[in-house]
Amino acid sequence: MLAPIFSExxxxxxxxxxxxxxxxxxxxxxxxxxxxxxxxxxxASSVSGEKFEEKFCRI
Known part of the structure; x- marks a missing residue:
């Protein structure tokens, strides 16, 4: 929505x-x-079948 405004x-x-x-x-x-x-x-987490927390929230 903002692309035409920003491009100009x-x-x-x-x-x-x-x-x-x-x-x-x-x-x-x-x-x-x-x-x-x-x-x-x-x-990506739904396609891979892994939980979001297990895949991307590793500390």
């Missing part, structure tokens, strides 16, 4: 469109694999 803003600031898109994709992926949401972590 970054283009006005002088960023190359490919660089801006790459950074945007990397930032979204980091958000998907880290807590507190970690949507991809929950999907």
């Amino acid at each position: 803003m970054l283009l006005v600031l002088g960023f190359h469109p490919l660089h801006a898109g790459t950074v945007m994709i990397i930032v979204m992926n980091v958000g998907l694999i880290t807590p507190p949401l970690g949507v991809c972590l929950f999907a």
Whole structure:
């Protein structure tokens, strides 16, 4: 939802469109694999059949 707004803003600031898109994709992926949401972590734990706590909460 914010991609069109941020892309126009970054283009006005002088960023190359490919660089801006790459950074945007990397930032979204980091958000998907880290807590507190970690949507991809929950999907990986359900596919592997292991409990989320056993796989990702080792201290």
